Amino acid sequence: MLVLVTGATGFLGRRVVPALLERHHQVRCLVRTPGRERVFPPRTVDIQYGDIQNTDALAAALVGVDAVVHLVGTIRRRNKNTYDQVNRQGVANVVAAAKVARIKHLVFVSVIGATSNRSYPYLFSKWQGEREVANSGLSYTIIQSSVIFGAGDEFLNSIAAMVKALPVVTVVGSGRNRLQPIEVEDVARCIAIAVDREELRGKTIELGGPQQISYNEILAIVARTLGKRRLMLHPPVWLMFVVTWALQALPRPPVTLDQLRLLPIRNVAEPDSVEDNFGFTPKPVEGNIEYIRLLTKRDAMSILTGQMPTKIRDH
Incomplete structure (x- = not known):
């Protein structure tokens, strides 16, 4: 085909x-x-x-x-x-x-x-x-x-940039909003299977990783992977909207107003969706993000100042 x-x-x-x-x-x-x-x-x-x-x-x-x-x-x-x-x-x-x-x-x-x-x-x-x-x-x-992670992603590399460069990491709101990150190779595998599997035709299928985890938990996994310990600061959402609005002057702001608006939106998949539809278990975040160790302090500062490194932006 x-x-x-x-x-x-x-x-x-x-x-x-x-x-x-x-x-x-x-x-x-x-x-x-x-x-x-x-x-x-x-x-x-x-x-x-x-x-x-x-x-x-x-x-x-x-x-x-x-x-x-x-x-x-x-x-x-x-x-x-x-x-x-x-x-x-x-x-x-x-x-x-x-x-x-x-x-x-x-x-x-x-x-x-x-x-x-x-x-x-x-x-x-x-x-x-x-x-x-x-x-x-x-x-x-x-x-x-759901949110996709893997070498060259903006999602976890942006979190890693904060952990690498800052003594205190800012988390919007409570940080308890739940995500279900799925690894990029697993998403690609699902897409390839969907091309020729007849029983998936006419369907809308949600993809998520094996765990529903909070933003706070994701940040903790990133910090452990980097061998860092960081305090978390939880400013109110309204204040982060003000800060983010100011950041929009950057060429490629680390977070946009539209992304902030998505925080309360459900971002988890139906249970066992990948297993039921594609026949395999996707990889978890922890143990599969060693690539963030390759982020240099210079890369981290570039991300935080709105200059996404080419190796991430063009990945």
Whole structure:
């Protein structure tokens, strides 16, 4: 089966591509920036240059394709239209081109918490993307993931930056909000399985790791991994909104206002979802984040001042 992967050179995409190859699929990668395809060994994948906003490039990329894995999405807004352009219209463009190409299956990666509530612009845009897929008439699987961790992630590397560089770590609110982090290779494996497993078609499936853990617990795991002990400061949420608003002047702020608004939103999966749907147990956070040890103090300061190191930003 020939599978087109959008967002193929990103944090998740560069794991999805080898996972598909391991399942003996041929892979075509839609690459926006020439040269980024060098993350893959030569002659292992077919490369098509283009962007999901370019309908001609999408049509060319879909010639002869059997299935599509759509990974492109953004949680960071460059302007008020970014979410709509990428997370809704981008999906609509892929769906329209896929219908013309008569593909056999579409796997769309979304997030847990996608909602029709416009008070949460990011989650609303992801919900809109899901509606584009579900109402398309195509065979589809929607994957809703909890927060993803792995080498090159922004999530745990940003926490590690605070632990490395600061004597006291700031935690928004109580820190008791629960997450279910899932390792990036495990997410990629689920996506690859979803491409050709018939019984997953027409489903929306939540992905989470084996543990539902609080932000405080995640921070403690990061500190233990780094061999550090840190005090936690819990300022009220309103104060963090003020601080975060000021940070938006940075080129790439360590946290955005939209991310703060997501704190009270449920971000845990249905129990045993990965085991029940994909037949394996995902890896826990503790014992699988040694990569954060590679973060230098200089990297940490760069993250905290809004200059995400290239090795993380471009991973």
